[in-house]
Amino acid sequence: MKRRFNLLLEFSVPMLAGVVVALAWANLAPTGYHAFLHQPLAGGLTFHFITNELFMVLFFGIAAVEITQSCLPGGALNPPSRAVNPLLGTLGGVLGPVAVYLGLNALVGGPELRNGWGIPTATDIALAWLVARAVFGATHPAVSYLLLLAVADDAVGLAIIAIFYPDPSHPVAPLWLLLTALGMLVAYGLRRLKVKSYWPAVICGGVLSWSGLHHAHLHPALALVFIVPFLPHSRRETKLLFEEDPGDRSPLSRFEHEWKAVVDVGMFLFGMANAGVGFSSLGTATWLVLAALLCGKSLGIFGFGWLATRFGFGLPRGMHRSDLLVAGIIAGTGFTVALFVAGEAFADPSLQGAAKMGAMLSITAAGIGMVAARLLRVKKHY
Helix, strand or coil, X not given: CHHHXXXXXXXXXXXXXXXXXXXXXXXXXXXXXXHXXXXXXXXXXXXXXXXXXXXXXXXXXXXXXXXXXXXXXXXXXXXXXXXXXXXXXXXXXXXXXXHHHHHHHHHHCCHHHHHHHHHHHCCCHHHHHHHHHHHHCCCCHHHHXXXXXXXHHHHHHHHXXXXXXXXXXXXXXXXXXXXXXXXXXXXXXXXXCCCCCCHHHHHHHHHHHHHHHHHCCCCHHHHHHHCHHHCCCCCCCCCCCCCCCCCXXXXXXXXXXXXHHHHHHHHHHHHHHHCCCCHHHCCHHHHHHHHHHXXXXXXXXXXXXXXXXXXXXXXXXXCCHHHHHHHHHHCCCCHHHHHHHHHHHCCCHHHHHHHXXXXXXXXXXXXXXXXXXXXXXXXXXX
């Protein structure tokens, strides 16, 4: 039973189920769906607020764990020379979609759509990993390359949300960020005191960080991004991304181990809260986001990855240019973070719905990647 449960989480079934429920509800009974999202529940908080402002704190906290572990000695981003090619690929995977989005918007869009440039910059880590394993096989170096790239550009996505998408109805109040800095100081102090539990840092530091971001009118879902790097961790990272290390009992590792399944199941709530758009929402923003993810991502990653090889920073051993192109195509699966950013980029519900539809349609990158792999005769590594 436990293995079946883990398999469901591995294949992102809870999130996809939430998306299906939200789409069906929003199209069959839109009034009821939107009333459910925004009517006060516990303590006067709405379902949308509980999901996007509170639950997503854990989601981005788990993402911060992966980024932190990648930077440790032995991690995928350490030493930096080892990560130059995928990091340049990440840069291309951000700049490519932005260029395609803004370029197409200048041709067929309008000024009201310009703020959506950040939507196609991130990759859905879980779905990209799932498709990469199906296309390349579990041991192919392209799988680790794509995972590293996805983690890195999600880090960029977090920065974009924090810097470029504050609450449009409230000006940024930077003085409140002193509370977030105090939360970081608390987490650092607890680490210096060698506190063995992650709870004091997550509760005390996390609450201070969340409050600072909330009152500063920046997105509070990023609260733990500023706290997690201060959790005590092992001296070296010995496993690949998303591989569990039974011997690592550090607070950083235990936080991920004890909360990742909760986050994976809870992504059903995220799908419910963010994917409920009418099929009639298709519009210019849909095609801008979709084109930026499918074309901008693949061309940006392939172009910058190839450029890195020309400067002497080669691809991982056993990975070829055809693998790089297919990996770039698969990275066009935006979904989770793209849905989240779409909710922040546009205040107009019709523009927001159209952009979210583009983010959801980017799941077609999986099928395109599979077809490209067959045409390019990519060899699986089992």
